[in-house]
Amino acid sequence: MAKKLRILFVTSEVTPLAKTGGMADVCDALPKFLTEAGHEVDVIMPCYRSVKNLGIPTETVLDSFAVQMGGQEMTGRLLTAKIDRPWRPLLVEQEELYDRDGLYTDPVTGQDYPDNARRFGFFAKAVLAALKNAKKPYHLVHAHEWQGALVVVYLKKFAGDDPHLSAPATVFTVHNMGYMGLFTPEQGAIFDLPPAAFVPEDMEFFGKWNLLKGGLNHADFLTTVSEKYAKEIQTEEFGFGLQGILQSRADRLVGITHGVDYAFWNPATDPYLVAPYGPGKLAGKQKCKEDLLAVFGIGKEWVKKPIAGFIGRLVEQKGLDLIMPIIEDLLAHGYILIFLGAGEKKYEAALRDLQTRFADRVGVHIGFSEELAHKVEAGADLLLVPSLYEPCGLSQMYSQKYGTLPVVRATGGLDDTVSGWAKGKRNANGFKFTEKDPEALLRTLADAALLYDDKKRWKKLVDAAMELDHSWESVAKKYERLYAKALKAKNEPAAAPAAE
Template sequence: MRVAVLSPEAVPYSKTGGLGDVAGALTKALRRTGRADVALFVPLYERVERSLLDKVVFEGLEVEWAGRRYIVKVWYSEASGAPTFLLDLPDYFARPGIYGYGDDHERFAFFSHATLVSLKLLGGPPDILHCNDWPCAFAVVELSRWRAHDPFFAQTRTLLSIHNLAYQGIFDASLLPKLGFQDQQTIDLFLKDGAASALKAGLMAADWLSTVSRRYALEIQTPEQGYGLDWLLRARRDRLVGITNGIDYEVWDPETDPFIAAHYSAADLTGKSACKVDLLRRFGLPLEPSRPIIAIISRLVAQKGYDLIREAADALLETGAYFIALGAGAREYEEFLQSLRDRAPQQVGVYIGYASEALAHQIEAGADIFLMPSLYEPCGLNQMYSMRYGTVPVVRATGGLDDTVEEFDRARRTGTGFKFRDYRAEAMLESLYEALYCYAERDLWRAIQINGMRQNNSWEAAAQRYLDLYRAIVG
């Protein structure tokens, strides 16, 4: 089966969040099954390390689009573990960031179109065009039109994966003709509340839809988390599947991780103590490893529960635990974290910004508790990284967090973490207090750690579920 995966980001080339991890890891896992001829397509951004690129496959790919003729260089790489084609057009992609530009709709509409053009020159047609999030929804819409008159794509079926429904690619509908969408039937696919939504068009045009956890597939069909598209997702629920993301154990494994101070395993947790001391040193905190470390790594946005953390800040400090945060985002949350650090410099460590991947690994290895009080969370990866590293997650029971974290049962010593349901600071603190009580009982805490470290959240299992879905779509 031939599968073409389109993503606006993918590790190790580009990443702003979980989508980058997913796109890179899934294609590698699919290739390893030996049951899919998979290729990954991503833009070549300014931030991509050129040492990752192997060769140029097209020096001058001619792309006619929006009344203009573009010349695109296409690079090839296998640094992700799967064949990857990176489309190089400096006018659109040679910028410091990946998103956040006024012409993002145009940039990704071009990427989608150019990828379809390149596919026709790279061998036989794909059986599945697997597109990720709104930036690649343009390709779904284009292909649905091309199939009617282009024999090359006549049998290609489309899957659109929703990683976060809140991001819908909204832009001025009057710009649709410029992007090549001129007939009224296609324009109607995009229209939402007087504007154009790339995601809405993709959801309507795709053969099948998927999202990144079973729970999130249900949540997005409700008005509370449907962001104005719940009616559409309910209408298409027979073509909507939730597949929980996996994690790449080659990258996230405390037994082999090159970024951490000492290696350890479920059989021997000794090295985790060395990682904890190393983390305290990195943040200039007192070397008192008996005190628990509560950590969070996330974008600094309301979705991640920072309103709850801000409300509970005094109570957090009163526990005596260290608090370490890594991330960047909204200025109000950056200022809050900095002020918290200023108030308690011997207890709080903060890194504002997108640090190297190494620091994220060091936090996962050195922390005791990982906090994820998300308002909503389509899947989440850090709770799975944390369990692998013997760092106990405290999460809100939403989306993939609810699917992947099992509430710890003291009597039976089963479960992998602690969950709260109500989006309230008091509920979050109750779960944190319970975790801290268990931390004080070392045998009990070790049991939770080992339970988490023995979970199988590998991409191999998730890749098999995607293969089953691909077969159903083709069938």
């Protein structure tokens, strides 16, 4: 687009400051490529304890601001951090709300913080304060997930005549419909929204406030993270009760599959790897495989066996209930298994038990480590992504670049980005199955194990995967076109909000 924009990204996490999932990578990479295209991009997020622990130098942007929260005044500061990025980070500092070990959940209990309504209600109002105090209005606000949805709602309902609030068009991105931001009427009183907002036509959802629903109803344009997922969420199976809204706003809903920042995810230049490698030059991958086994305490005598890795949140959505029942079958097929992630306590406990029982064949790290994520992507032969649903997924695209073949269930962005192997099929770059069934996953991995022994055919698959181009450059251009539509849509009458 010819017009150069001032854009504010609103997110609860962004790499390299705070990360629990792929959204953090997206809110880093997309602003980077938009900036390179000539736009001015700021990214605002809460200043968590983990951000301060990084020791990154900060400067004050706004020394103090005050907002009303349920009849009480709360104050905070707005900071910026000096990081190696072309976009500018903005950090909302409020120690009572964000000086904690977790971003959204208490790592001790595994439960959401009980005051998350207050924490992210304050964040939304802090974003308004940042908008009001900007030197000149932003053209567009791009908010992400339920944690950013209230900003869209407030701009629609309370902008008034203030040009800093009324000028920006709004884009709202849903990364995962399963996370809605649900709060009781009592918890939601902190939002200071009018009673008319707590109705099925607006933000009420089975007796609770639904922040995601607010974003869906009030943004000028909606995006989600793959073309297939944009269609899936308009159905009963994947819409989580909000499919009617998405159907009614289908003319303003766009699916754009994420890209990969190959400056960061590239085995030829990855600083976390013991040896570089690339298409047709895989000697370094063998060294990375040996290193991965050593890191997880597995003997090098297993290096010739296929390694299947898992990276992600340990939650039902990620297909853990498809993997866990077939662990011993996979070991019988010769697999070495590596798990990296954190989440529900039952899965964490089950994986620790597996590691105890099969210490020579199963490696487990509970928690997230950027370094280990890169080592698993490089050292594994296959990456397990058997999600029950997956809006986009990034790890399968990372793994393709690293010559680690993804094993995915045919859903959402996984189906869009992986061409599954079948006998006689050309251009395959991974493995794919359809059924939500452990036996279907086992059959797929059994086929993969047999193919692994055929080195010529396996190398052909690996080469095809590594040659794929999922770069952000083309994705950023799609967002530029979307932003142009959002700016135009802001000045057009929108359809009435849809009830569920």
